[in-house]
Amino acid sequence: MSEEMNLGSNQKFQEGDIVKGVAEQVEEKSVTVSVEGAPFDGIIPISELSSLHIEKASDIVSVGDQLELMITKVEEENFVLSKRKVDALHAWDDLKAKFESGEVFEAEVKDVVKGGLVVDLGVRGFVPASLVEDYFVEDFEDYKGKTLRLKITELDKEKGRLILSHRAVLDEEKASKKQQVIQNIHQGDMLEGTVQRLAKFGAFIDLGGIDGLVHISQVAHEHVEDISTVLQEGQSVTVKVLSVDIPNERVSLSIKDTLPGPWTDIEEKASKGAILTGTVKRLVTFGAFVEVFPGVEGLVHISQISHKHITTPHEVLKDGQEVEVKVLEVNEAEKRLALSIKALQEDSASDEDFDYELPEENKGFSFSDVIGDQLKGFKK
16 A cells, blocks of 8 residues: 555545546445546545445435545555545535624434434534424424524534534524514504413513513403413413513513403493492591402492491491492492492382482592591691
């Protein structure tokens, strides 16, 4: 064996030379190639056909293919050639340019191995499992033969290390789409969305490229303790945009503002003379506020609490107490409801003749009315 051969035509062939050849015969584990300018053929072992493991030479080369090859060994009337090394030489320069520019390119998954995917880019490229998708993938078998859009995240020619990512491409596309979407969202817009995720403090709504937050206080008119009792993941909802923070990519939303208000149609739900069950929410000097529907409170004036004279509502009522009330007057426009507890204790005859006019306190509560007791105890 010699490292250099003179073929009598002043053309010398030596190890490391790049030559051109044509595939003359393709066997299972090797390819016979006629080398341009040489009087005899060369052999490409199957291990030198590709940077990837292949089962048979015909997976890579067919008879008649024109190939660029590197001479790895010069023997008497024979060359040992490598296609893999020439591919790698060309590939590294191209890959370096792609890496520096951040170019996105397509490549076919050639193999699925433990920990990720393998692609052939002239050199072996590896896509770690964590960089395949932006979600967890349990089984990668279906990825073999699939074409993915990839970016190079790590390149080291000396170590032959080439790390690729499909997830990075997805993340960039999402970020770009998010900016496009948020630029077209404005305060006051009514939008359709899907509940993406629930949290203790609210719900994240997918608006088609960006998630907005509905705080738990904006889910419904009534108080919501556990958001999962009102919303479910995947549910379609209509939301109103409360605010848009483009630099921080935050969108604040409300479901409550898209729903009929608690006072809507109150004159039908709580018509004059209707008997309702409610909960005492607040006790003040002039009466008690009773919630009869979620978000709807009416006033039971102190004179309408009991037949007997009382000085303060606290004498007969307490916060959280459930009571039955009769509707005396209702005003949807001004969101006022006058109620009576003692009217239910009268006989039916007196009920029919009973009439009531909204007291002055119910027509416009003053600040002094609400904190009167506190002011009485105040000393200069």
